[in-house]
Amino acid sequence: MILFFNSLLIIILACVFIGLVLKIYDIIYSNEAPFVSSPSKLYPQIYKLLEIKPNQTIYDLGCGNGKFLIYCAKHSPKSNFIGIEKGLIPFFISTFNTRRYANIKIYYRDINKFNIKPNSKIFVYLFPKSVTKLIHRLPKNVSLYSLNFPAKGLRPNKKVGLINPTSIAKNLYFYKT
Ligand SMILES: C[S@@+](CC[C@H](N)C(=O)[O-])C[C@H]1O[C@@H](n2cnc3c(N)ncnc32)[C@H](O)[C@@H]1O
Numbered sequence: 001m002i003l004f005f006n007s008l009l010i011i012i013l014a015c016v017f018i019g020l021v022l023k024i025y026d027i028i029y030s031n032e033a034p035f036v037s038s039p040s041k042l043y044p045q046i047y048k049l050l051e052i053k054p055n056q057t058i059y060d061l062g063c064g065n066g067k068f069l070i071y072c073a074k075h076s077p078k079s080n081f082i083g084i085e086k087g088l089i090p091f092f093i094s095t096f097n098t099r100r101y102a103n104i105k106i107y108y109r110d111i112n113k114f115n116i117k118p119n120s121k122i123f124v125y126l127f128p129k130s131v132t133k134l135i136h137r138l139p140k141n142v143s144l145y146s147l148n149f150p151a152k153g154l155r156p157n158k159k160v161g162l163i164n165p166t167s168i169a170k171n172l173y174f175y176k177t
Contacts (some may be wrong), residue, residue: 001148004020006042007140010151013052013067016129018098019086024157024170030124032062032086032127032130033062033125033126033127033130035064035065035087035089035090036168037064037065037067037068037170038062038068038077038123038125038169039132039145039166039168040165040173041164041166042043042085042147042162042165042166043067043071043072044071044124045152045161045162045163045172046145046147046172047071047075049145049160049172049174050121050123050145051142052072052075052076052079052121053078053079054076054078054079055078055080056079056080056119056120056121056157057077057079057080057081057082057117057119057120057121058072058080058081058082058120058122058123058129059081059082059083059084059116059120059122059123060075060082060083060084060122060123060124060127061084061085061111061114061122061123061124061126061134062084062085062111062124062125062130063083063084063085063090063094063106064085064093065090065092065094065097066093066094066095066097066098066104066106067097068101069081069083069094069098069101069104069132070097070098070101071102073098073101073104074101077103078103079101080105081101081103081104081105082104082105082106082108082160083098083104083105083106083107084105084106084109084111085108085109085113085117086105086109086111087109088108088125090144091106091108094106111130111134112133112134112137116138116139116142117139118139118140118141118142118145119124119141119142120142121136121142121143121144121145122138122142122144122145123145123147124144124145124146124147125146125147125148125169126146126149127149128149128150128151128152129152131144131146131149131151131152131173132152132153133150133155135151135175135177137139138177139177140177141176141177142176142177143174143175143176144174144175144176144177145172145174146172146173146174147172147173148168148171148172149169149173150169150171150172150173154175155175156173156174156175157175157176157177158173158174159171159172159173159174159176160172160173
């Protein structure tokens with residue numbers, strides 16, 4: 001009997017420990033999509049496909065290290081760029097990396113709780129489930145570009161095959177709300 005309760009206690013403690021580790025990991029990084037940057041050699045193509053206009057607001061939802069935003073901000077200095085990041089480490093890294101760009105703002109938020117302005121453009125490099133969840137809560141007239149991962153169960157308006165794709169990024173999926 002004592003052996004049974006000891007084993008049960010050990011199992012409960014192990015579950016609590018694993019839960020805590022996962023929670024801490026989620027705070028530091030994010031469980032929804034790993035902190036993996038999109039390949040920088042694809043930035044020129046993605047930037048061109050986004051067709052950014054002056055005064056437009058462009059979001060990178062789950063902005064990681066912020067390097068894609070920096071590329072865009074350098075080439076479109078008259079547009080506004082917003083990075084949203086839930087992982088603490090990538091948030092600090094992107095805030096530091098973008099510190100010299102007045103037209104980039106980084107927020108430490110969950111993309112599922114952040115309100116997107118109508119008529120804006122969004123870039124994401126997230127898993128299909130997150131892309132779908134996001135599209136369902138976007139306002140009207142928003143353009144969303146998803147690198148490599150199509151939204152689950154939704155037909156993209158356009159799928160563009162990238163030139164010189166990498167093993168982790170082959171297509172850009174476009175959705176219009
Ligand atoms: C694959 S990385 C892409 C980084 C960047 N967009 C790029 O292209 O280099 C995904 C990022 O999204 C962040 N992320 C995942 N889920 C998120 C959420 N719900 N809210 C905010 N950020 C999230 C992760 O912490 C990670 O840094």
